[in-house]
Amino acid sequence: MKFTEEHEWIRPEDDEDNVVTVGITDHAAEQLGDIVFVELPEEGKTVAKEDECVVIESVKAASEILAPVDGEILEVNPALEENPGLVNEDPLGAGWFFKMRVEDMSALDEFMDEAAYKKFI
């Protein structure tokens, strides 16, 4: 699992090459506070690194999540429409945002591992 400086986590899928799941860390979820709405990208959409991808609305403010790398959105978390609070409850599990196909997996090399991320926050 990799972590970005924007507090996203990126987890490569075991059973599918070049596919990763993306969410935000527990640190980020805690900073955002109670999340009341998550706007997810369209499935099938092609995104470039740092494209605005997800909008998270907490009771306090709206925040944007950027695509960590170039790729295609394969699937978004359907549970977040009904229950956006999942991002607070289980940010690294049930509160995931989307799965994407990554063009070049070596693009993930620049991101932090868990130990480096813990140091970062």
Next chain:
Amino acid sequence: MTDLERTPLYDLHVELGGKMVPFAGYELPVQYPLGVMKEHVACRTTAGLFDVSHMGQIVVTHPDGPDAAASALEALMPQDVIGLKPGRQRYGLLLADNGGILDDLMISRRAGDLFLVVNAACKHADLAHLQKGMPGCKVVMIDRALLAIQGPAAEAALEAVAPGVADMSFMDVATVDSPHGDLWVSRSGYTGEDGFEVSVPVAMAEAFARALLAVEGMTPVGLGARDSLRLEAGLCLYGQDIDAHTSPVEANLLWSIQKARRSGGAREGGFPGADRILREIAEGPTRLRVGLTPEGRAPMRAGVELFDDERALGRITSGGFGPSVEHPIAMGYVDIDHAGPGTTLQGALRGRRLPVQVVGLPFRPATYKR
């Protein structure tokens, strides 16, 4: 960067795990570990404790007594201050010469003076404005802490800590001798809940707050939930929903202008902007502050523009999620022809137009003890 001020409860906020942020020149807790949503709900179901010591507390006296001070204040605001009985409080507006709102405030008529509570961001300007505009009066900013205790369990909690408040009704004010010093108590607040605002001597403030927090169900509430509570209650935030460019009539605050100051009243006009305001009362304003309910789940916040097809006709001034009503809520100004409840408009959100409905305020009925 200017230095931020701290209230007498700063150390307590930090001890309670408050996330401190700059607000109106002060370091105040935006939330505690419980979080905005649960703090909001606690205030609606049991009781919440708020530190509002950043607000300005101003005492006005006149050598001829409080009636003379009330008369002087009427020259600056469209409220009936002279008719305010001793032991009672009223919402008021300081107006600019063009009828725009310089600040909104609470006015208490006490035995020997008037006691005003004004917004933190405006307090120094208000003080200067009052001193200049009320010749013959002594206008002094008082250094005391101010705490709000709000919610269905507020009465029992405050009565336990400072006996003698239970019989007060909404907008009553009283001075209460307590183990925590002389408390200036009003039965009011800014959440839509029954509750109290209590001015307490600085040296006694922390012990008073700790005594209240020791009462079961009393939850410390930060600025985040204070904002969502007042928004559900349909109450204006100065600088956001009302300012020097909005008139009281446009702001849907006509209820705060008593008959005595309107056309045909005993003391008609005689306040800044009276021509414009009396004309707007007679003819109707061109725009109005309304409640707005986005139809989807996405909150629409301050700054979102409102449309009827291609025509821009207003803008949201406050918006977010209403934890008690459990859906997004907002308020803003719209063209008077589109201000009727039930009108559907479109809000421009991230490049899309999403439906939003004009609704009556408040979003949640108040539970004041009348």
